[in-house]
Each structure stands twice: as C-alpha cells, then as structure tokens.
Amino acid sequence: MLSKEDLIKIFPDFEDGLYQAIIKEAELREAKAGTTLLKMGQNIKSAMLVVDGTIKLYQEGEDGGEYFMYHLNPGEACAVTLVCNYHHEQSQVLAKAITDIQYLAIPIEFMEKWLNEFKSWHYFVIRTYRSRYEELLKTINETAFKNMDERLEFYIIRQVKQFGNTVKLTHQEIANDLNTSREVISRLLKKMENNGWIEMNRNSFNWMK
Amino acid sequence: MLSKEDLIKIFPDFEDGLYQAIIKEAELREAKAGTTLLKMGQNIKSAMLVVDGTIKLYQEGEDGGEYFMYHLNPGEACAVTLVCNYHHEQSQVLAKAITDIQYLAIPIEFMEKWLNEFKSWHYFVIRTYRSRYEELLKTINETAFKNMDERLEFYIIRQVKQFGNTVKLTHQEIANDLNTSREVISRLLKKMENNGWIEMNRNSFNWMK
DNA sequence: CCAGCAGTGTGATAAATATCACCTTATTTA
DNA sequence: TAAATAAGGTGATATTTATCACACTGCTGG
Numbered sequence A, B: 001m002l003s004k005e006d007l008i009k010i011f012p013d014f015e016d017g018l019y020q021a022i023i024k025e026a027e028l029r030e031a032k033a034g035t036t037l038l039k040m041g042q043n044i045k046s047a048m049l050v051v052d053g054t055i056k057l058y059q060e061g062e063d064g065g066e067y068f069m070y071h072l073n074p075g076e077a078c079a080v081t082l083v084c085n086y087h088h089e090q091s092q093v094l095a096k097a098i099t100d101i102q103y104l105a106i107p108i109e110f111m112e113k114w115l116n117e118f119k120s121w122h123y124f125v126i127r128t129y130r131s132r133y134e135e136l137l138k139t140i141n142e143t144a145f146k147n148m149d150e151r152l153e154f155y156i157i158r159q160v161k162q163f164g165n166t167v168k169l170t171h172q173e174i175a176n177d178l179n180t181s182r183e184v185i186s187r188l189l190k191k192m193e194n195n196g197w198i199e200m201n202r203n204s205f206n207w208m209k
Numbered sequence C: 001c002c003a004g005c006a007g008t009g010t011g012a013t014a015a016a017t018a019t020c021a022c023c024t025t026a027t028t029t030a
Numbered sequence D: 001t002a003a004a005t006a007a008g009g010t011g012a013t014a015t016t017t018a019t020c021a022c023a024c025t026g027c028t029g030g
Helices: A004-010 A015-026 A109-116 A119-145 A150-163 A171-179 A182-196 B002-012 B016-025 B110-117 B119-145 B148-164 B171-177 B183-192
Strands: A027-031 A036-038 A046-050 A057-062 A068-073 A095-099 A101-107 A198-201 A204-209 B027-031 B036-038 B046-052 B055-060 B065-072 B094-097 B100-109 B198-201 B204-207
Touching: A004 A015, A004 B094, A015 A101, A015 A109, A015 B036, A036 B183, A046 B198, A057 B119, A068 A119, A068 A150, A068 B119, A109 A119, A119 A150, A119 B065, A119 B110, A119 B183, A150 A182, A150 A204, A150 B183, A171 A182, A182 A198, A182 B183, B002 B016, B016 B100, B016 B110, B027 B119, B065 B119, B065 B171, B100 B110, B110 B119, B148 B171, B148 B183, B148 B204, B171 B183, B183 B198
Parallel strands: none
Antiparallel strands: A027 A101, A036 A095, A046 A101, A057 A068, A057 A095, A198 A204, B027 B100, B036 B094, B046 B100, B055 B065, B055 B094, B198 B204
16 A cells, blocks of 8 residues: 555645545555456446556447547546445446556545545545546537547647657557547548648657647 | 525525525526526636526537537536636636526635535535536537437437427527537438427427437 | 518538548568 | 568548528518
C-alpha cells in the first residue's frame, strides 16, 4: 500500500482521517497497458482512483463500437464508480488502461460511509463529477456540431496534451476511438500532412501545427 | 416566497436548516415559455432550482446551432449553476424555459457556504451532477452511434415521457434540437407515419408505437 | 375575404461519410 | 530469408445527410 506521504502527493486535498481510511481499506492494484478495467453493464464493486498512468474512458455502442470521451490521470477518479447507493450499480462506460497503471480500488460500501464522515471526500466527489460533466459537454459539442476533420483535430490535440507532440496511434486505433473507419482517418491525416500540420511515420506521427 | 411545506413537496430530502436558508436567501422567479434563462458564456450569478414547469438544456455550437441534451423538471437543478467557487464561472450550456416556469434563484456565494453547512445540500449537488452526467452519456450514445432515424425516435420518446403522446413541436423545432434540417425531419416523420408509428397534424403529431 | 405567412411535402443535387476492393510497404516470425 | 501479418494508400461506389428550389395548404390579421 502507499504511504500517507505518497497519497498526499497524488490527492493533496484530503483530510487526515481520509488518508488513514484509504490506507486501511483501499487496495493498490496494477494493470498492464491495454487492460479493460470496466465494461459497460458490469457491476461496480469498487471505486477507482488513478495513482499512476492514464486511463481512457469510452461510451460503448450496442453494436460493440467504442467512442472515446476523455482521459483519466493520476489524482483523478472514475466518476461512475463513485456510487452513493451500492445496490447493483452497473457501469455505463468502458474504461481501458492505455499505459501500465496503478490505481486504488475502494470497495463501494465505503462510498456512502465516507461521504458522511469526510468532508474532503465529499468535495472530491463533487469535483470529480463536475469536471467529468464538463468533459462530456466538450465531447458532445464536437460530436454534434463538427465534421470529421475538425473532430480529428480536436482528438489529436487532446492526445498531444496528454502525451506530447508524438502521437503513437495507428490510423485504425484513431478510427475506433472516433467511431469511423480507418480509410476516413487515413485520408484526413494525409490532408493534414499535405497542409504541413503533421509529419507521418509508421505507427505514429508528429503534431506540428 | 414559498412556504417550508411547499419546499418539502418539491425538494423532500433537504434538512430543516436548509429550508430556512432557502426561504431566507433564495428568490422565487418566474419566466414565460420560450425565455432563455442561461446562455453559453454568460456569467453565472445564481443557482437555478426548478419549482414548476420544464426547462430544456442545450449545448450551443460556435455557429449558433443548438443541440438538445436533456430536460429539467421540478425538484431538479441546473448542474452548471451549482458552482463551488464563485469567481467568474461561465455557463457552458444554454437553458430555455419551454413552459411557463417558476424557479428558485440562489446567489452563488451561498453555494460554497451551504456545502459546508448542510449535508443534505451536499448530497443534492452530488445527485444532481450524477444524474446529469448520466443524461449526457445517453446523449453521447445517441449522437455518436446512431443515424438520424434512430436519434429522432429517441428524441420523440423523451418528449413523450415528458409531455405525453401528443408531441406539440414543429418539424423545424425538432430539426433545431437535433442540429439537422427541417427537410430531413419531415421526410423521417413521413416514414414513421407510413409505418403507422405516428399520426400527423399541423404543429403536432401523436406517438402510437 | 384575401394576402401573407408559417408549416409541410418533395424532387434534384451536393457534400460528407461508409464500405469494398485491392495495392504497396514495413515489420515480425517461422 | 521467405512468408505472414500489420499498417497504410487510394480508387470506386453506396449511403446518409445537407442544401436548394419550389409547390401546396391551412391559418391569421388587416
């Protein structure tokens, strides 16, 4: 388990008792890049707080398609797992580790309890929901109003902010995240290359705009 | 202002002190059907709790387009206005009264204070964010994965759940909400009529599926 | 009562995106 | 090192959605 000092670094706004509670009740878990952490429809058994690495959150279509919504970084939590009533809550999102990650798993029976006991936990939950709500608003804005070329640009910029100017994704992976086809992405990237916005390599490209 | 008894009917889960605080600090406002209550980019000055009537929440595109996200009903609050830090928060949504409405306006300087003082307020804020987050997930699912015919059906069903089987909207209004054109909606509704799903009239139709 | 307008119907066409086919090139593996 | 595999390029075509043009109809205000 992490020490209190470690926890303070990652979750600086918690109160003393909450750090103790986390140390006592949470389990520190690891997962390899590529692991699916949460599927749609799956019962939620524990809250997920990111300690290290990056998680990608998706909406999953009935047909099996995936639609990228936002990243989760250290110090952040997966909103849907912070359930207040712990009876048969089912996940409405798909969560995947895209780097090797470490996270705290907290059995959901503590969610209600901690809300009562720790003010800083309450604030954390509100901040989490608020920021995720705002991410979803951005995603809706892109999806509802923009064509694929602009959506792709927005998508790339989010990648760049996360991981720097070298985007290490195949055209197919990007197409999956945007729920379109590989050909569409290939052609749009080719246009960007012609415009001098990117420099393409196999399995990656550099954002230069 | 409303009496405590009225408040209890609409917001049953608040604690005693919170009802008092609302009576003391909130202003009961009215607005006519069609009024814009909140524009994107506008500074948020007060929280909005719906007392009577229905509000529609939209995402607004840069080009001026509107995209319907969800309804707000009595007992519910506009999530974006429940801001914790009251420095220059700007609205990221568009809110319109679609019936005559009554709502409580609470100056946002009380948001932080009430979070500290009233546990039931804290829970209310969390419930609000959680349910709105879930609405957005549904909206994203429709937008990202479905064609216009299915999206229209989903949209109509939400209307029907709100207002009953007679949908009193023009094709143009529906087109605006779904960020498409009137012709597209006209043609799709015509198909639904041919399938026997709806009965069309001028300015309205009946859902019979 | 009729002129004008909002609401609706519908064909023609354009634009965006999806799908299919097939090719080339780089990388991995037997 | 040859063969298999993954990544990417590109034309042809189909589907979905957007846009334009114009007709029709029922309602409303002078």
